[in-house]
Amino acid sequence: MYRMARYIELFFLIFTSVQSLSQGQSWWLLGLKSHVFQTWSKVGIIGPSIQSLCNQLEGLSQGQTKLCHLYQDHMYPISTGAKSGIEECQYQFSERRWNCSTVDGQSVFGNVMTIASREKAFTYAISAAGVVNAISRACREGELANCGCSRALRPTDLNRDWLWGGCGDNVDYGYRFTKEFVDMKENERIPPKASAEHGIMKMNLHNNEAGRKAVLSMADVMCKCHGVSGSCSMKTCWLQLANFRDVGNELKERYDGAAEIRRNRRGEIKLVDSRFNNPTAFDLVYLDPSPDYCIYDPSTGSLGTVGRLCNKTSMGMDGCNLMCCGRGYNTFQQEVVERCHCKFHWCCYVKCKRCKKIVDMHICK
Amino acid sequence: MAGAVLENLSTRKLIALCVVLLLFQAAFFMLGGIIAPSPTTAYPHLTNKCVDTGKHRHKQQWFIPWGEFACEKIVDLEDAIEQEIVANQIVFSIEIPNRPNKMSRWFQYILTVMDITIAYHNENPLGPDPVITMEISLGYRNEGDAPGDWKELIKTTEERKLECTFDRPLIPESNDYTYHCDPMPFMELGSCHHDYYLINIRVPVHEHKDINLDLGKLQDIHIIEIHQNGGFTKVWFALKTFVTPLIIMMTIWFWRRVCALNRQSVLMERTILALGISLIILDLPIEWLTLSVDIPFMLLISDIRQGIFYSMLLSFWIIFAGEHLMDQTERNRLSVYWTQVTAIVFGCTCLFVFDMCERGVQLSNPFYSIWITDTGKNLAMAFIIVAGICASLYFMFLCYMVYRVFRNISVKKTALPAMAKARQLHYQGLIYRFKFFMFFTLLCAAMTVIFFIITQVNEGRWKWGEEHTVEVNSAFFTGVYGMWNIYVFAVLSLYAPSHKDPRKYESTVQNGDVSGSSNEEYELRRTLTDSAATEEPSELYRMTGKTAQD
Incomplete structure (x- = not known):
């Protein structure tokens, strides 16, 4: 009875979130709606009624919906992964003119994604990285029914494999599943080789891979010796995921050094400037130059920097001069109330005082 | 002869x-x-954070990460503050192995290593020579036992010294970056006789005894389980x-x-x-x-x-x-x-x-x-x-x-x-x-x-x-x-x-060709x-x- 109630609650949640589908939809949307899946995962055993829920999820392509049917328990980690990707993007770009802000509607990042720019490259990479991270973590938490055991994506004889050789590498599993899921959208309908879409598809696939590779390459190998008398004749190693903030930093550096590419007649992608080395699987690539994001322009998805906070003393991108694109800024004083002199235990605050302070704020004209 | x-x-x-x-x-x-x-195989587990709501104070209670008798969980310890959960209520729990597998006697032994993720916070940094004190219970269950029927193998209080480094400046901008902590030996079982094992870890805070006060911002506890492959x-x-x-x-x-x-x-x-x-x-x-x-x-x-x-x-x-x-x-x-x-x-x-x-x-x-x-x-x-x-x-x-x-x-x-x-x-x-x-x-x-x-x-x-x-x-x-x-x-x-x-x-000996080491049939x-x-x-x-x- 209780479970039934949960199902009904779930139906309700998903129906209310169903909106009309548009062209710019993306699975990133799952990241904005991750609370839906929290309920989903709580239902536990997944019955036939959940099957149909996959069809109603917004943002999934046809193939992704099929994967949703097969791996229902993976959907919550995917949504948290997408969410952490978006959050990390907003952290990394909080001091830039384009600050990775999401907009209401289907496309998550708005029309920014219509240009094959560096920013698009970064968002693809960071969200793919977020999903690898989240799937691997969910594997470790035991949230997923079968992961990491066999070399094949879907283990057929799980228990025999487990008994014979163990199921170790869930970072690798996260990588493989993400490749399947995230790249699905690009691989579904392959545009003609000469078309512009083909180049964009290649670019997206490359950047997805760069994001996944970043998580994989930043994972630490750790080992434990456990031979006779603690000697190192027996050594077992495993992969430890890096902090996602570090992955974000790494991808931000890749964003700054992203390579501009173009598409040749045979449909291959080539560097614009052939003096440089070809981009590796770890590098981000883009096709079109970015707009300057100074003024509001719905066609490019630029929100403009009017009303953004800036730092008066900084010489960087967050400095008022660059952030406001030379338009100048207004200064005013604001009283801020924050928690201070807190006493912490390892997880939680115990007691805090409230402190008031007055700060100068600078806002772009 | x-x-x-x-x-x-x-x-x-x-x-x-x-x-x-x-x-x-x-x-x-x-x-x-x-x-x-x-x-051998190493399987990294991430402990689930169960919340002890205090409903079953009178008896030994196991906190099971999933299944029918799953505990109440929080995903992120950041959420604990909003939900007014205190440190002593949190129980880190893992079940070995992960679903849908079970252990086998062919595995011979189980070793576990503990790897703690601690984030930096400028108001709550890791103290000097930090020691973590844990109340650990280890339980087991076999196939055929009732799902919630965990039997206790051992219950103990253990201390571990944390050896962590932080490679960033200690300023508010470094908040939420993590320390690099060495993995610690956690448990060694010389036999793998049962089908399922359950580990519950509490990290209790006692202010007057100065226990677990300077642990920084503990985020996750990873337990890496190692066994010999069947x-x-x-x-x-x-x-x-x-x-x-x-x-x-x-x-x-x-x-x-x-x-x-x-x-x-x-x-x-x-x-x-x-x-x-x-x-x-x-x-x-x-x-x-x-x-x-x-x-x-x-x-x-x-x-x-x-x-x-x-x-x-x-x-x-x-x-x-x-x-x-x-x-x-x-x-x-x-x-x-x-x-x-x-x-x-x-x-x-x-x-x-x-x-x-x-x-x-x-x-x-x-x-x-x-x-x-x-x-x-x-x-x-x-x-x-x-x-x-x-x-x-x-x-x-x-x-x-x-x-x-x-x-x-x-x-x-x-x-x-x-x-x-x-x-x-x-x-x-x-x-x-x-x-x-x-x-x-x-x-x-x-x-x-x-x-x-x-x-x-x-x-x-x-x-x-x-x-x-x-x-x-x-x-x-x-x-x-x-x-x-x-x-x-x-x-x-x-x-x-x-x-x-x-x-x-x-x-x-007398008849054979005896010139040096080139002899083949020579006995x-x-x-x-x-x-x-x-x-x-x-x-x-x-x-x-x-x-x-x-």
Whole structure:
């Protein structure tokens, strides 16, 4: 009875979130709606009624919906992964003119994604990285029914494999599943080789891979010796995921050094400037130059920097001069109330005082 | 009647034996490299954060991460603040293994390593010399038990020292970056007898006792579970079951040959017998019992058995070299080798005491580790250093002895031209075959060292193409294990007293082509027929006896 109630609650949640589908939809949307899946995962055993829920999820392509049917328990980690990707993007770009802000509607990042720019490259990479991270973590938490055991994506004889050789590498599993899921959208309908879409598809696939590779390459190998008398004749190693903030930093550096590419007649992608080395699987690539994001322009998805906070003393991108694109800024004083002199235990605050302070704020004209 | 088999064996037969042994050796390596999976698997678990709502205060309550009786969980500890959950309410919980698997008795043992993620916060940094105090309960359940029916294996309070570094400036901008903390030993179970295990960890905060106050911002606890792979265990058991009867048969055969002689056995023969017996002790596949009986001390027994074999092997080398020193001293007594044997026994005892301190105590508390306290660490290091000193002393002794053997051999060689033709050939053959055996021993030792280094340097798996992988670690274990079995087998067979009556072959010596080492079918014979010599156990003893007369 209780479970039934949960199902009904779930139906309700998903129906209310169903909106009309548009062209710019993306699975990133799952990241904005991750609370839906929290309920989903709580239902536990997944019955036939959940099957149909996959069809109603917004943002999934046809193939992704099929994967949703097969791996229902993976959907919550995917949504948290997408969410952490978006959050990390907003952290990394909080001091830039384009600050990775999401907009209401289907496309998550708005029309920014219509240009094959560096920013698009970064968002693809960071969200793919977020999903690898989240799937691997969910594997470790035991949230997923079968992961990491066999070399094949879907283990057929799980228990025999487990008994014979163990199921170790869930970072690798996260990588493989993400490749399947995230790249699905690009691989579904392959545009003609000469078309512009083909180049964009290649670019997206490359950047997805760069994001996944970043998580994989930043994972630490750790080992434990456990031979006779603690000697190192027996050594077992495993992969430890890096902090996602570090992955974000790494991808931000890749964003700054992203390579501009173009598409040749045979449909291959080539560097614009052939003096440089070809981009590796770890590098981000883009096709079109970015707009300057100074003024509001719905066609490019630029929100403009009017009303953004800036730092008066900084010489960087967050400095008022660059952030406001030379338009100048207004200064005013604001009283801020924050928690201070807190006493912490390892997880939680115990007691805090409230402190008031007055700060100068600078806002772009 | 008295020569060792090695001396009386034709070159062709010797080569044939070597080839057969080499084939076995290759088979042992291939068994591990191709059939067996890697010896162990590490499965990293991320603990679920259960919340103790205090509903079941009156009884032992297990916090189960998932399933029918799953606890209330929070995903992120950041959420604890909003939900007004305090540190003492949080229980870190994992079930081993993850769904839908279950443990198997083939896994033999479970080790776990703890890896804590701590984030920096400028108002709540990690204190100096932080120690984490944990209340741990370990439970188990078997297939067929009711889903929530967990039985307690142990409940204990443990401390672990955290060793963490932070490579960023300690400013508010570095908040939420994590410390790099060394993984810590967590638990060692010497048997994997049950199907499911459950670990609950609490990190209680007691302000007045100053417990767990300076832990920083604890984010996650990872528990890495390591066990021997079932496939590897199967291959290993099969290997042991295969070699044990062979070695037993060979040892019995050897000793019956010795007993058939109408004289007392000599030290060399007794040593070889002891070596054979120690290998039988090591080989005996008593591990089969673990499949039906819970034997938590099996790891300890395996360590002791290995220790017995290796100390016996080291003693054998010393005595082997000593008994072939062609000088005038009368040996044949164990007391002559007291310095070397003492070094071996002392070193092994040190390692044994260390092992008892670690694995012995773990029998009663699997969460104990000698490495976690400073005194324990120093004590463990002291034991290991003393054992290391003993080992290096031993090897200096051994090298010196082998050097003296070779020096005496070269002295004998210069004296060779002056000897009678037959005796000359006899000495040449002896020296050649002694050197052959030295070479064999060194080869085995070198192979062990080389393979050990390869497995340490390598990631443990070599890829051939897409599908084929070779498990270097498994190949190392089965190969080296097989190699020492072959080694002892060869010693038992080649150093057993020979049955052949030398007088029958007297004519061969006279008729054969005797120019140096190019002889193929040539059987090396004793040339002397005086009856006193039949009491001598081996040709080399004879030789030393002869030199004494010279």
